[in-house]
Amino acid sequence: MDFRSLGRILGILVTIFSVTMIPPALVSLYFKDGDGLAFTLAFFICLVIGLAFWLPNRKAKADLKAREGFLIVVLFWTVLGAVGAVPFLISQSVDMSAADAFFESFSGLTTTGATVLSGLDELPKALLFYRQQLQWFGGMGIIVLAVAILPLLGVGGMQLYRAETPGPVKDSKMTPRIADTAQYLWYIYLSLTVACGVAYYLAGMSWFDAICHSFSTIAIGGFSTHDASMGYFDSPAINLICVVFLLISGVNFALHHAFVVTRSLGMYWRDPELRGFLLIQATLVLTCFLVLLGDQVYSAVGTTLDQALFQAVSISTTAGFATTDFAAWPLFLPILLMFSSFIGGCAGSTGGGIKVIRVLLMNLQGMRELKRLVHPKAIYSIRLGRKPVSERVMDAVWGFFAAYALVFVVIMLALMSTGMEEITAFSATVATLNNLGPGLGEVALHYGEIPDASKWLLIIAMLFGRLEIFTLLVLLTPTFWRN
Template sequence: MHFKVILRILGILLMIFSITQLPPMAVSLYFNDGAVHAFAIAFFITLLTGFLIWIPVHQVRQDLRTRDGFLITVLFWSVLAAAGSLPLQLSESPHLSFTDAIFESLSGLTTTGATVMTGLDMLPESLLYYRQQLQWLGGMGIIVLAVAILPMLGIGGMQLYRAETPGPVKDSKLTPRITETAKALWYIYLSLTIACALGYWAAGMSLFDAIGHSFSTVAIGGFSTHDASIAYFNSPVIEAICVVFMIVSGVNFGLHFFAWRQKSLLHYFKDPEFKFYLTLLGVITLITFVALILNAVYEPLEGVRRAVFMVVSIATTTGFSTADFAHWPAMLPFMLFVAAFAGGCAGSTGGGMKVIRILLIIKQGHRELLRLIHPSAVIPVKLGRRPISDNVLEAVWGFFSVYLLVFVIMLIGLLATGLDQVTAWSAVGATLNNLGPGLGGVSLHYGDLNDTAKWILCLAMLLGRLEVFTFLVLLSPAFWRR
């Protein structure tokens, strides 16, 4: 383990992250909202901390190993959450406690969207902007951004990319060089953000709201500048734009890269994961619409509007709301919540277990049924025409098993803190899947939970963002052996 090079990278990344305090400082000065000192102090603390970590080891030159990549990924997200919480603790409004500030910061960076804050409409504009910016930075992973910069500083980045990238297959690169891969992802990400902001602005949002909501839409985050979320605007056009960009952001960014490079959309519809993703959204939307109409909750046109938006928002793990789905009739709240376990596609900004894993589990289940009928047959599992190796399938089942085991352990932990069953299991599911809103006592916000429960959920958000194994591998004794 190369601890010196890890410290050097951590120091550099903290100094880079300190720069992200400058835009909210500018927003605070523009609106004269009185919060500029919080960001100024946070900027200097983060910059100085990063510098003090970096200076003793700044001459160290070593290549990162895979183990180093896992450790620095977990360390950086943990340290980053602490650094990101500083303005929330230092500002006079809302002036969050240490626990609440860490929770809010980590929720933003992991694009979970679970909040402990209320009265958003009365908060300083710079704080509102800052929350949205946290989600935007976390959407594609600050480490993926950093690996486009670190090679210029003499630090290789493929190990970080492998540790950070979501999905069951982590070695596929869009371009031969990791730096070019990271840049390509961020160019696409930035382009989608600009397009989304322009769409919102043209549809009637203020420029401030348009930029803020584009940040959280493309990041699949769900933070809003208003307590009522997207329902505040009461605009079918804004909701339609939001739905389009939530769906697009939940797609594998590798497909967007090839669409840009080849100037063609055909490969989308040749991709099995993409087709299954759209099918899931379509089927769940249809069931939701029928249930809402049969229970006379909405008129047909209103039912279509609410069903489409809420299904896409929850299933992609965004977490925006235009209706209180937690109080919808029949099985709808539970069904929508379970849909978030699938989440977005691999290589997207969405959370959950990823659609491709669910698809592979279904395909393998179908193969096992066929094996009962034809015990001697050799039946490969295929995605499209490409057979999937047993190693990948075993990894998927391993991930699925550990994911559910972590869910159960954290659920028991929350129940031990005194929460009711609905609040406990939905809070764990909402944070582990990086969804945000839950059911029961966390359908609106998480501010009423006790501190112990919040720390458990912070761990759930981190595990969900790092897809469980990246964090759990650090707990293995074999990881620390030479």
């Protein structure tokens, strides 16, 4: 391991990150909410930490290998998550323990959107803005990670799959120009955010709320500036805007990238993952709609459709915005939607979960096994769209799935061993591992009341989910550290 190079890269990251303390400080100045000093202080603290890593190692430039790549990715999220907790720790307007501050920061940066805070409406605007901004940068980080970096590291089988895919999204073409790709992705991400913010504003949000919620919408983050989340606005128009932009953000950004390059809309429709994604969303919305209608949960059909559409998309894309307390729906639906968050968004989107493409591939193999039983001698290849998928990709997908299930069970049992009640432990694990946000039971509204030990466990779950399990798991193997 080349630790000096690692130190240099981390130093640069933290130094750049310190700059993100300035916008909240300006917000504080504008609203005179009293938190300006905290953010100015946080800026200097982060700057000093960053420079302390950077300057001594500034000349350490080495070619980094795959192993250093894993370390950098993990350190990127853990160090920024830790540094991001600074404002929560030093702000006078909230009283947060270390566990609380780290939880909120990691939850923001991983776009999980689980919060330990309540009484959001009374908090300083600067702090609210900062939380939303954490999600926004986190979302951008995810896309660059998923589209440009993880493929190079070979995590989760997607790199192999795409390397075999003909067309403009081919990684082998992207490889030599991560920076280029990242810049494109950044423009797309920014444009979507602006469009979303303008739409929210036109639909009636204040400009502050519009900006804040556009951040957490495009990042599929789910943080809000109100305790009632999107329910605060009580507006079907705003709900609909949110749904549309969640669906756009749930698509593979490599597809958006290819669209910007080629200007061909047809490629969206030809993408099997996107079609699967939309089919899943439609099925969930319809199921919720029919059950709510049958149980007469809402008096008007329009309200039923609005709520079914919004909640189904919000939970299954792993955004986790709420309107009504959806935990109060007939229990079948919340659990169904919690399970749907295991599927989550498309690979290369800001959504969490296992990702649609992996679920599609596993489904195809299941079908193949059934066919093989009837015709044992026949040869069936797995094809997505028209492209055959190699055994190597399937190996990686299955390994991912099994590791995901294992991490889920271990974290849930660990939570229960701290004495947490079942439905709370179950839903908290689902909500953090899938980077969803809100749970059920004691964590339906916020995570403020659970013990600190549970919060640390959930932080680990968020990281596992966001880093596609293996990026983190590989650091725990002896092979990784052996020369």
